[in-house]
Amino acid sequence: MNEPGVFENPCSICGVKKATLLCDYVIKYSNGIIFARSWKQFQEANATGHNETCDLPICPDCSKNVGHHADMCPHHYKLHLQAKLPGDLEIKRLRQKAKIIEGGIHDARYLHR
């Protein structure tokens, strides 16, 4: 038997449960606009200038939670997993991250002198 509310807002995946979540996978990155004719236009354009997410309506059973308030539809969850680098590249990436962090600490020391 269907849950109440399913008819108005069914889950896109199972179609049985009520969709209470929207997929948070970013499908389009927005850097906002740089040029605007006026400050007002700039503000309007950037007020909603956040990254565009998938927003597929899904139920909690069909969603994959990938962090704080981040739920993904099964399709994008697969992509999310594929986005991870394979072992050797991941090690190189982490080495570079460590360099950046070390560099940051180094810079901070200079500031305190």
Ligand SMILES: [Zn+2]
């Ligand atoms: Zn579902």
Ligand SMILES: [Zn+2]
């Ligand atoms: Zn999605």
